[in-house]
Amino acid sequence: MKLLLSLLSLLPLSLAWGNLAHRTIALLAQKHFTPSASLYIHSLLGSETLSDAAIWADTYKFLPQGRYTSSWHFVDARDEPPHSCSVSYGRDCQPNRTCIIAAIANMTGRVNDERLEHGERNMALKFLLHLIGDLHCPLHAEGLLRGGNDISVLWEGRDTNLHFVWDVLIPQSRTNSTEADERAAAITWAGQLYNMELEDPNTTRLVVGWAREANAWVCRTVLRGGVDGVKRKELSGKYYIEAIPALEELVSNAGWRLAAWINELAKEEALKRGDKERGELK
Structure with a gap:
């Protein structure tokens, strides 16, 4: 896990999805869990399903006791799409509030901390299950017009926003x-993406480029024609069709990368437990 944290320190960004994508990412990750990771998840979640645990953080941030976590889900990249897309931790992660980079590092350190209570x-x-998913959605890695929230568009003739x-x-x-x-749709979609094998889950490329990859889609697809290319435009036709490759690559990558993270945490926990047991036998 020291390697994961050192890589995370180089990361420049964050992102977020709706419930369907978060459930799918968690279920896709589950298909790549080691037996040890499956036991690890059960020991911490108990009877709560992985699918439900993955969306908890979005509910928690709206509760009075959870409002301090609202900034954990994004970083406002101050780049210039569609001309240039880039993310810099020093430039974009504001010092007066915790962004997703610090949040993931903090939660990674806490999840195996035996000094903390089980709760x-x-x-x-649950934050890790959610935030690592967040790290693969383009518009939570973009600061332009509040990550697209202030870009009015049409979807099947109805007013909405790009975000x-x-x-x-x-x-x-x-x-x-x-x-x-x-819930049912997430199960089906996770199965489809798992069978597609869009990317080798054994790759050693875990974290360094995650945020940059997602941010790059802002220039390549999300705002390829700039704000004027989508503002007040209908997006449920040609735009939607061209968005599918980005969507499926991002969700697939999020699933197996989340699995790699959880597998490593489970391995670390097992090693710590083994060391403790050996010490008690001396």
Whole structure:
């Protein structure tokens, strides 16, 4: 885990999805868990499903006791899409509030901290399940017009904003689902993405380029024609079709990368437990 934290320190950014994508990422990750990781997850979550745990952080941030975590889900990249997309931790992660980079590092350190109560470690795991998913959604890595929240667009003739299109509407349209059946849709979509094997899950490329990859899609697809290319435009047709490759690559990458993170945490926990048991036998 020291390697993961050292890599994380180089990361420049963050992102977020709606419930459907978060559930799918968690279920896709589960397919790549080692047996040790599966036991590790169960020990911390108990009867709570991985799918439900993955969306908890978005609910918690709206509670009075959780409002301090709202900034953990994003970093406002101060770049210039579509001409240039870039992320800098020093430039974009504001010093007066915690961004996703610091949040993931903090939660990674807490989840295996035996000095903490079980409930605190449970929360740390649920933040990791959510935030590593967040790290793969383009518009939470973009500061332009509040990450697209202030860019008005049309979807099937109805007024909405660009941020909501990417967080919710494109994933729902891809799976032909609604909020009412998102659990079943996530199971199906995770299975489809797992079978597609878009990227080798054994790659050693874990973290360094995650945020930069997502941010690059802002210039390549999300705002390829600039704000004027989407503002007040209908996005449910050609734009949606061209967005699918980005969506599926990002969600697939998030799934197996989350698995790699959890597998490493489980391995670290097992090693610590083994060292402790050996010490007690001396």
